[in-house]
Amino acid sequence: RDKLTGDVAEDVWDVAGYVSPNPGGVGPLTRAFLLTNVIERAERS
Template identity: 65%
Template sequence: MALLEQYNVPIKGADVVVIGRGLTVGRPLGLLLSRKRESATVTLTHSATKDLAAHIKRADIVVAALGKAHFITADLVKPGAAVIDVGITRTAAGLAGDVHPDVAKVAGHIAPMPGGVGPMTRAMLLSNVVEIAEAALLK
């Protein structure tokens, strides 16, 4: 959420496709994005979703949390869409995200894996620790 907000990616009214229904990312993120404050239209999909390509192609925001290397290719992404890669797979060549690197040529914004969401997660964790510490000092 903070990553989208930081780069002024419009969430309100956006068509969001979350690929992956896991308890760590997929389901919770779908619920967060559909809250009244965010008001996105969220489609929660998975690898067996019928016509998954059509869902991805119409999305303003794509969150890939599937765990299948390079599953999302440039031809699937709407030009200008924001793409957040959360999935990670160990391959013979090393670590790979769910999003193929060529998607960067089509997407308006991209958070790759590795190197996108991980550092942001650590930054938000540190921010939360500081916020809690400051609140404790004010008591």
């Protein structure tokens, strides 16, 4: 391919209204929520 793409399935392009690129990878909010989930799970163990 001639362009950089993310991990969106090919069939999504046909039905999605818009697909937003994420050139920097996972953003800070995603990492924060992931860490929150890990901490909550560890506290339940």
